[in-house]
Amino acid sequence: MWVAVLAAAVLADAPEPCRGGSCGAAWNGRLVGGVAMPVKSRHTVLHGGKARQRSAYGTRELVELLTRAANVVGASVDGPPLVVGSLSDHDGGKLAGHKSHQTGRDVDILFYARDPAGKRRQSVGFYDFDGAGRCTHRRCEGWTFDDQRNWWLVRTMVWSKRPVVQWIFVSNPLRERLLAYAERRGEHPEILRRARKVLTQPGNSSPHADHYHVRVYCSVEDKAAGCRDGGPRWDWVGR
Numbered sequence: 001m002w003v004a005v006l007a008a009a010v011l012a013d014a015p016e017p018c019r020g021g022s023c024g025a026a027w028n029g030r031l032v033g034g035v036a037m038p039v040k041s042r043h044t045v046l047h048g049g050k051a052r053q054r055s056a057y058g059t060r061e062l063v064e065l066l067t068r069a070a071n072v073v074g075a076s077v078d079g080p081p082l083v084v085g086s087l088s089d090h091d092g093g094k095l096a097g098h099k100s101h102q103t104g105r106d107v108d109i110l111f112y113a114r115d116p117a118g119k120r121r122q123s124v125g126f127y128d129f130d131g132a133g134r135c136t137h138r139r140c141e142g143w144t145f146d147d148q149r150n151w152w153l154v155r156t157m158v159w160s161k162r163p164v165v166q167w168i169f170v171s172n173p174l175r176e177r178l179l180a181y182a183e184r185r186g187e188h189p190e191i192l193r194r195a196r197k198v199l200t201q202p203g204n205s206s207p208h209a210d211h212y213h214v215r216v217y218c219s220v221e222d223k224a225a226g227c228r229d230g231g232p233r234w235d236w237v238g239r
């Protein structure tokens with residue numbers, strides 16, 4: 001009996017089996033063979049530059065999605081690069097200041113913004129924006145949320161087939177603002193339907209009025225090797 005209890009306890013503590021890629025759950029896992037976001041590419045830049053690259057590792061799929069989405073935005077509406085915050089550490093696991101970000105499937109992204117003169121400018125930091133699209137921090141007084149570029153980013157992400165995006169966490173006022181903008185511009189109903197599900201203000205952390213947090217589902221290969229999704233599986237995701 002004690003042997004069985006002891007064995008169960010040891011098993012419960014043992015790391016989940018993993019054969020590479022994104023391993024375990026986003027909040028309790030690790031990353032094997034991750035890829036680093038470049039410090040700078042044509043349409044992306046790392047927040048904090050080279051010093052922050054050690055926490056810029058993600059699955060190849062996620063890094064490719066970020067690059068692709070930023071390229072789509074940059075090609076559609078000219079302007080400064082997308083500012084990318086933390087992904088995961090080289091080997092994943094606990095990342096200071098975050099609950100998730102452990103398996104290379106999470107990323108923080110700054111909002112596209114305009115300066116007080118209305119010029120599109122690179123986002124300066126993690127500062128709150130309200131539902132009227134105004135930055136409410138004194139360090140970005142007069143700056144506004146760039147509806148057009150932010151929507152292009154969201155629509156590209158929710159339409160991605162590989163990886164499929166599970167969540168884009170963002171505050172309710174900004175979520176409403178984005179969806180209202182998309183409706184006004186006559187967005188495709190299926191893109192709108194998906195965005196309504198994916199754009200969410202999380203209940204268990206900050207409201208995300210100062211950045212997006214994007215999470216993608218496990219790829220088919222990673223899932224077979226020990227990647228674990230949590231939460232809803234949207235009806236457009238393959239089995």
Ligand SMILES: [Zn+2]
Pocket residue numbers: 098101106107108213214
């Ligand atoms: Zn995050």
